[in-house]
Amino acid sequence: MTQEALLRTPLYDAAIALNARMVGFSGWEMPVQFAGIGQEHHAVRKDAGMFDISHMGKFSLQGKDVLTQIQRLVPSDLSRLQPGQAQYTVLLNPQGGIIDDLIFYYQGLDLSDQQRWVVIVNAATTQKDKTWMLENLDTRQLTFHDHSLEKVLIALQGPKAIAHLQALTQDDISSIKPFGHLEATVLGNPAFIARTGYTGEDGFEVMVDPAVGVELWRSLLSTGVVPCGLGSRDTLRLEAAMALYGQDINDSISPLEAGLGWLVHLDSKGDFIGRSALERQKQEGVKRRLVGLQMQGRNIARHDYSVLFEGKEVGIVTSGTLAPTVGSAIALAYLPVELAQPGQQVEVSIRGKLYPAIVVKRPFYRAKK
Amino acid sequence: MAFEYPDHLKYTDTHEYTQLEGDVAIVGITAFAIDQLGDIVFLEVPDVGTEVTKGESFGTIESVKAVEDLKSPVTGTVVEANTEMADAPENLANDPYSAGWLIKVKISDPSEIENSLSAEQYRGLVEGS
Incomplete structure (x- = not known):
């Protein structure tokens, strides 16, 4: 069996230069961590971190x-x-x-x-x-362009993200509201800046041409923005209870x-x-609903582990981790609606043993305004 | 990155080490393994009195991203388990070879360790080629 070569983003060399640990992800060779998932996670919560999401x-x-x-x-x-x-x-x-x-x-x-x-x-x-969009849109009436391989996309996230990005643009980015976006100029080049993200923190996603992206990464790094990988991206989004496609949501949900x-x-x-x-x-x-679970001990519920109630399998864990900011093991799981209430006690089967968990409100973490 | 592999320890290709003290083997995992795992978030060690078997799982270690079995390099009875480390597994990376031991096993067959890797051989395995 031949393995298809993994794609690399224009920021691949920058990641390698920082000794990032690379993994295959959705056909791409991406950094899973730089200095460490915990450190990167805390940097985004307290200061600013950046992710290559090209x-x-x-x-x-x-x-x-x-x-x-x-x-x-x-x-x-x-x-x-x-x-x-x-x-x-x-x-x-x-x-x-x-x-x-x-x-x-x-x-x-x-x-x-x-x-x-x-x-x-x-x-x-x-x-x-x-494919789905082209099948369901009338392409005689509109132009569809796929820029996926033409642009760099950097997610700059954290309470200090705005200060780091503002230093590199003449545009007033504080005028961009959450889920707002602006066609701006960054480092003297056209940039699409959106106040969106996948971490539960304030922050921006910046789309630029590849050469500008490399320069932007370097500039942010030099002002102290912490490079972050897919590992901390996952712990951050899970604390914010944001769904991961293919894991928490899919074609049959x-x-x-x-x-x-x-x-x-x-x-x-x-x-x-x-x-x-x-x-x-x-x-x-x-009949079922996605809930937050908080484990009552150190054991971590992971994707595909069973959730039990009164000895019967009633649901399934879709994501789980030890949440660095929350400080305990958390998970997302599908449960029957009658059990999908905060305070409900259930059990998760972890390597053949049952461990108590409690249904909690999502998100697990909310940034202070 | 180069890691330390103390010469007085014996190693396995599954990244555990043993230190023999009389008929008790002190078992842990190497700095290389801990680095590969990344931030350690969970560690499960067996109760004292548990029988462990060479090559078989004696516990579990989890990082943020992965769950791995701990494989026993020896056969015998657990006489001590490092529950302190299990309560704070994030400390494992600081000192894998002394504070970070995992279990002490009263071994039944000392010859099991004879085929283990030396520090030099292990280093060659993880850093080689």
Whole structure:
């Protein structure tokens, strides 16, 4: 069996120069850690850290009426977005299952009155999303461009992220609200700056050309931003109870089950793929729900471990870790709705033994404003 | 990165070390293994009195990203287990060869250790080629 070569981002050499430990991830060779997952995690919570997320899929859509078309793909009402705003949402299949979670950024009209949208999706699902979108969009009415391999994307995250980035741009980035974005200039070059992230902290995601990306990484490093890998990205997002596609959500789980009901806007928008499935679920009520679990001891619940109640297997853990900021072992798990209440005691089967856990409110961690 | 592999210890290719004191083997894991795992978040050692078997699991070690079995380099009975380290496994990396021992085993067959790797051989294994 031949193994396909892993792709490398333009920041690969920078990671190697910092002795990062590299791993294969969704077809990419990515840093899993630099100095250590715990250190990187705390840097993002207290100061600022940066992640190379250039492996993520990056699309742009342009056309007279892109909105009408993309409204059919997602359960969120994208017509609410003003230029410079964005919406975290999901692509749904007809059964209401999640094809991917992603962000739609509305950039407004260009000089010829064409709507401009940017879409950023998971690395592992880039091809799947692209195929799905091209099948379900009328490409005679709009231009779809895949920039995935053309751009560097750096996530600069943490309470001090804004100060580090502001030093490298003339634009006032404090004017960008959470989930807002701006076409700006960074280090004298065009940059797409969004106030989004996957850590539960304030921060920015900056998309630039590869050479600028390398320079930006170097500049941020020199001002003390801590380079971070996929390991701390996972512990940070899990404390913030943000779903990881392929692990906490997938093609057979609906947003209503996954605790993403807040992005389903059935009342304010028309038809979309998966609508009837979600309506039915809403009417009948979902049978399972994603919950937060806090382990009562040191044992860590991991992906695919069983959750038991009164000796019976009732659910499954989708993600789990020892949470560095929370200071205990936490997990996300699907449980039957009748057990999906904070305070509910359950047990997790870890290597053949049962350990107590308690259902807690998500997120496990919330940044102080 | 180069790590220390003390000469007075014996090593296995699964990254455990043993230190023989009379008929008791002190068992731990090497600095290389700890570095490979990354931040250690969980350690489970057996109770005193547990019978362990060479090549078989005697406990579990977890880092943020991975769960690994600890494999016993010897056969015998656990006479002491480092519960202090199990309560604070993040300290394991600071001192894997003294404070970071995991179990002490009263061994039944000292010849089991004869085939273990020397420090030099082990270093060659993990740093070689």
